[in-house]
Structures are given as C-alpha cells and as structure tokens.
Amino acid sequence: MTVIKIEKRKPVWPLILGIGVVAVLFYFFSFNDKEETVQEVQFTEDLIGVTEFNRTVAAYVNFINEDTLKMEYNDSFSKEAFLRLVDATNAMAEEINVDISANMARVVKYVNRIKADPIETAHADDFRKAADILTNAVLKSMQQSKYPDLASDIVELDNASASVDPKKLILDQTYQVKTYFREAADLLLKMN
Amino acid sequence: MSDIKKNLYYLYELPDYKVASDYSDVRGWEVIDADSRTIGVVDHLLVNKEAERVVYLDVEIDNSLIEDGHNTFQLPVSEGVHQFINKEGANHLIIPIGMANLDGNNKRVTTNHINSSTFAQAQRFKKGDIIDFGYELNVLRHFTGDHTVEESTSSGKQFYDRKEFDISKIRNI
Numbered sequence: 001m002t003v004i005k006i007e008k009r010k011p012v013w014p015l016i017l018g019i020g021v022v023a024v025l026f027y028f029f030s031f032n033d034k035e036e037t038v039q040e041v042q043f044t045e046d047l048i049g050v051t052e053f054n055r056t057v058a059a060y061v062n063f064i065n066e067d068t069l070k071m072e073y074n075d076s077f078s079k080e081a082f083l084r085l086v087d088a089t090n091a092m093a094e095e096i097n098v099d100i101s102a103n104m105a106r107v108v109k110y111v112n113r114i115k116a117d118p119i120e121t122a123h124a125d126d127f128r129k130a131a132d133i134l135t136n137a138v139l140k141s142m143q144q145s146k147y148p149d150l151a152s153d154i155v156e157l158d159n160a161s162a163s164v165d166p167k168k169l170i171l172d173q174t175y176q177v178k179t180y181f182r183e184a185a186d187l188l189l190k191m192n
Numbered sequence: 193m194s195d196i197k198k199n200l201y202y203l204y205e206l207p208d209y210k211v212a213s214d215y216s217d218v219r220g221w222e223v224i225d226a227d228s229r230t231i232g233v234v235d236h237l238l239v240n241k242e243a244e245r246v247v248y249l250d251v252e253i254d255n256s257l258i259e260d261g262h263n264t265f266q267l268p269v270s271e272g273v274h275q276f277i278n279k280e281g282a283n284h285l286i287i288p289i290g291m292a293n294l295d296g297n298n299k300r301v302t303t304n305h306i307n308s309s310t311f312a313q314a315q316r317f318k319k320g321d322i323i324d325f326g327y328e329l330n331v332l333r334h335f336t337g338d339h340t341v342e343e344s345t346s347s348g349k350q351f352y353d354r355k356e357f358d359i360s361k362i363r364n365i
Contacts, residue, residue, distance in 0.1 A: 007244065
C-alpha cells in the first residue's frame with residue numbers, strides 16, 4: 001500500500017503559551033527562592049551572633065551596634081563599652097586558648113582609671129594607653145596566634161587607636177573613640 | 193497549463209500541513225524504474241488537500257534520461273510513437289503515488305509499472321511550473337497506456353480515488 005498521508009500541524013501557540021507560563025512560574029519561584037535564601041542567610045547571621053558566638057563577644061558587638069548617638073559623646077557609653085570590650089577580649093582569648101592575662105591586667109588598670117576620671121577634665125591619655133595595649137599587646141597576639149589573615153584588621157584597629165590624641169579631652173574626640181570601638185567589634189566578629 | 197487544479201498543491205505551499213507521523217517523507221529519495229535504473233530523485237510532494245494525502249511524487253529526473261528522451265525523438269517514426277516534445281530545462285515529471293512503492297529501508301522509491309523508456313518519453317515540466325489538470329491527464333494516460341481516461345473524471349477528490357493514486361484500492365495495477 002503506497003500511501004503518504006498528510007496532517008495539519010499542531011498549532012504552536014499553546015506550546016508558546018505553555019512555555020511562557022512555565023517561564024513565569026520559574027521566575028516567580030526563583031524570585032521566592034532568592035527571598036528565602038536571603039532570609040536563611042540573615043537567620044544564619046543571627047544564629048552566629050546570638051548562639052554560636054561567644055555570648056560575651058556578642059554582647060559587646062550588639063552594644064556597639066546599638067549606639068545611635070554617633071556625634072554626641074556619652075561618658076557612660078564609653079566606659080561601659082570599654083568594660084565590655086575587655087570582657088569580650090577575655091572571652092575570645094579563652095575560646096582560642098591564648099593567654100593574655102598579663103597584658104590584659106595592664107589594660108584593666110587604665111580602664112579603671114577611665115572609670116574614675118570626671119568627664120569634664122578627663123584627657124584621652126588613659127583611653128589611648130588602654131587602647132594601645134589592648135590592640136598591640138593583646139589582640140595582636142591573638143591574631144598572630146590564630147588569625148594570620150586578620151593582620152590588616154589589627155592595623156586598622158591600631159590606626160583607630162592612634163587617631164585618639166592623648167593630650168586632648170576625650171569628650172572632644174567622640175568620633176575617634178567610637179571608631180576604635182567599632183573596629184574592635186569588627187575584629188572580634190571576624191575572630192569568631 | 194492554464195487550467196489550475198485547485199485541489200493539487202505542493203506540500204510546501206501548505207505551511208499548516210506536514211507528512212503525517214508514521215508515514216515516510218520521501219523527499220530526497222532516489223526513484224528506481226522497472227528496469228532497475230535510477231531515473232531521478234523525489235524533489236517535492238504534490239498533495240490533494242481534500243483527501244489529505246500525497247497524490248503525486250514530483251521527480252527531478254537525471255540528465256541521462258533526458259538524453260534518452262532526445263534520442264527517442266530522433267528515431268524514425270517507424271520505430272515507435274513519439275510522445276511529448278519537452279522544452280529545454282524541463283527536467284521534472286510527476287508519478288502517481290499509487291504507481292510507486294516505497295522502500296523505507298533503502299530510502300528509495302521503486303516502480304514496477306513504468307520502465308525507462310516510458311519515463312524518457314513522458315511529458316516533463318520545469319521546476320516551478322504550475323501543474324494543471326491537462327498535464328495530469330496526459331501523464332496518467334502515458335503511464336497507464338489508457339487513453340480513455342476522460343476529463344469528465346476531473347471532479348476534485350474523486351479523480352484521486354483511482355487505483356493509480358491509492359494502491360490499497362486494488363490488488364494489481
């Protein structure tokens with residue numbers, strides 16, 4: 001039997017429409033996936049900050065991040081911040097088994113003097129000394145022992161400390177003081 | 193070829209149609225005649241839209257066959273009946289589908305009913321020429337040797353119900 005039948009081609013538009021619908025659905029779900037991914041990342045960060053982070057370190061970082069009075073010097077904030085920074089550094093050193101006790105004792109001595117100084121007349125010399133020791137003797141030793149990749153962060157923290165003029169009143173150096181605390185917070189975050 | 197048969201189309205003229213699945217698209221297949229000689233290649237398919245099937249194979253024939261046709265015309269009348277005088281460049285002819293067999297394994301078309309001589313003497317046309325019903329009748333009469341096929345049978349689909357267009361309707365051609 002020699003027969004060659006012909007037939008009408010199936011219309012293409014339902015296929016195109018179907019592909020379009022699939023593309024829209026794919027885009028829609030992809031977009032949602034991205035949102036979910038972002039949420040997951042945020043959740044992960046929160047988890048790191050609250051749960052996996054050393055709680056003392058987290059408390060210091062949160063305390064610094066919650067400071068919204070950027071240009072106004074707050075004496076109680078600065079004193080509280082330094083105390084929390086000392087606690088956080090101790091906690092971090094304990095986590096990584098680095099002995100910083102001797103140098104930290106020197107830091108604490110200056111921090112206690114900061115606490116005792118009346119704000120109106122307090123120069124930044126004690127702050128600067130405490131910051132220099134904490135940076136170059138304590139945190140730097142921790143960095144060199146466990147975090148070789150964070151050398152540049154130590155430099156930045158040292159620069160922040162050096163920007164504090166010990167001869168000037170501390171209440172006139174709000175930006176420099178807060179910059180130091182923020183850099184220290186960043187460093188401790190990375191160490192975790 | 194002025195009487196245009198509206199029911200006859202090249203398949204490419206019907207973009208909404210294609211060779212049905214489960215059927216062979218024989219375009220490009222060699223055509224072998226009853227003498228086992230390759231006479232050309234299927235170039236196009238001519239379809240009857242109403243019947244939704246191919247009714248002719250449009251074959252581009254070999255030059256050797258054309259030359260044989262010329263030789264035929266040079267023979268004296270006493271040696272045979274001259275058929276059609278083909279124009280220069282006319283190298284296509286049509287074969288009713290029912291007179292062909294499809295060899296899918298070797299991808300070729302064979303015909304047991306038309307020999308080389310008959311092909312050589314058939315009326316041909318140039319590629320792109322419009323095929324009218326008069327030409328269809330001439331070809332059918334020539335291939336079948338039945339000169340009684342009347343134009344009165346030209347009414348649309350009925351014409352293609354002849355055995356030469358659908359071998360399934362007969363046992364032997």
